[in-house]
Amino acid sequence: MGLLDQKFESSNVVITTMDDLLNWARLSSLWQMQFGLACCAIEMMAASASNFDMMRFGVIPRATPRQCDVMIVSGTVTLKMASRIKRLYDQMSEPRYVISMGSCSNCGGPYWEHGYHVLKGVDRVIPVDVYVPGCPPRPEALIEGLIKLQEKIRNESLVQKKAV
Amino acid sequence: MTAQEIHDILKAQFGDAVLEAKLENVPDPFAKVQADRILDIAAFVRGDERLQFDYLMCLSGVDYKGKLGVTYHLYSMVHRHKFVLKVEVPTDAPNVPSVESVWKTADWHEREAFDLYGLNFTGHPDLRRILLPYDWEGHPLRKDYQTPEYYNGMKVPY
């Protein structure tokens, strides 16, 4: 509440929509699953370490899926791992989001052709919200993907969609 | 010790079990040996005073189309010399005695060769797949391997 802190003489009421309040809360503390798969995970680590400091976006790594809001699939998903990723995704509580980081989890990346044990895209097992291209994507690219995800969350609504 | 001397010691000890050798004008001098004698030979080269190959650098399976091979890269920490042993077995009966009892490191290398080539290392204490899932079918590094269409309901090709 830094913005409004100590600004008023007596207690006050702020009026906003439920949508805005919830979305604002969700997008500013996207807890991330601490979970690295391959080379992209090193860039993800770099993104949360000193120079890029992803934590300023409220992205804090948590070790258990039950406390997480966003799963960053960082690297090659193999067939052996795919069922585990599905299970981890199922264990996350809603609302949950997935960022697919790197060409491998987008579409198989360099392993698309001869990778007999590589899943060609994590979207074959779990739904993906944001794709970050690159092999590996730079930390800046990952942060951009995160901002895109925040934009997406900002526009969510509780209102039931009507058929047109 | 030079490759020639190592080969001579092997030849003197095992005679016909040492099949052919290439000792000059190759990057790594090697000797082909009979597959069913490899365990004896391994135990000998590790124990012998003159050779003392105590360090197995690498153990690799190879598919020579029609035959499967195993290559052993040996090194001696004591004498600082290297040598390469090779064996070949037919693809339909790929039995090679395991050298796990001689060099512990061969354990995982052999499991890997079994996993990817289907080489059957007899006498290995725990020969199961190491990289691929246990219910995988086939041995992918064989030259005639066909990638499956589906695995556990997941589409494999792009």
Next chain:
Amino acid sequence: MTETTETIKTSTGRVLRTEEMVVNMGPQHPSTHGVLRLEVVLDGEIVVDVIPHMGYLHRCFEKHCEHMTSYQQVVPYVDRMDYVASMTNEMAYAVAAEKLLKIEVPERVHYIRIIMSELQRIASHLIAIGTFGIDMGAFTPFLYYFRDRERILELFEMTCGARLLYNYIWIGGLSHDLPPGFIEKTREFITDFKKTLKEVNDLLNYNEIFIKRTANVGVLPKDLAINYACSGPMLRGSGVSWDLRRDDPYTLYDRFEWDVIVGKGEMGTVGDVWDRNMVRQREMWESLRIIEQALASLPEGDVQKAIPKRIRPVPGDAYGRVEGPRGELGFYIVAEDSVTPYRIKARAPAFVNLSVINEISKGAMLADLVAIIGSIDIVLGEVDR
């Protein structure tokens, strides 16, 4: 696997039993450094057995090699094998391929390769020690080391345009020469980095808590290490003075002056986790020494002169090995009369080093197992390939 291991009678005559239980650790676990899965059999808190399960990152490296249309095309895949030390991977592949093809590369190429792989070794050890610190509950060294690692990555980036996977060392040469300003920037980095090294050394390695957690844990005796063909800091930590850069010199390492660091058991037994970690820490100083010498005597030359236009080796095979940050990294290349490699096997040091884990963690506490995994410094991309 629940069975009674021991029966203890209390003073009132009741029988207390302990049972073994199996705990699954990974593939998603913060301290398995990737997607390793361990099946741990525990008796209370004591580890009875550790059964590693790998392959969660098996990306079919060897199959890809057999489908490339040139030997040079393998290099990007080699990068992706051990992704925290791509330069040394490329170096190993280049050394093996040049041995097969009998290519002589110019001196300048050798020097630049050495500079790059020593920088890479530092970068890799920085990750190893940083994440090991996190495992032991120390977060600060991680941030310090990542800050300095970024500077190495900047150097790489200005050389070849990539931060992590470089495709820089090609068979017979390099993709680019050094850019202007590289030498000055590297010298600057070395000066600054020495300060960090000292600081973190005091902060982490001689910290009382850290010593308590690492000394006398996961002791790997000499013979066992050789029998399991361990290499790199794992082997040197056990007191074996063994470094391929000195003992089986490739490129021009024999021109430089530096020391091989071995574990001496300062805080406990030779070959414990502390020793292994300390070998890494001290090796970085030696790498700095090598880089300084190489920068001072860098010869001139064309770095692309020896790159072959078309690679079609004589049928045969070759095994080339180099000392990577994790140990002996070798490539076994089988060639037939074709432009495509027939078979490439990677002898990954992490794969071999990991195989000893069951032996050294028996009888340790579960919490020590985390220390042991961290000290082996595995990279799953290399274990599974």
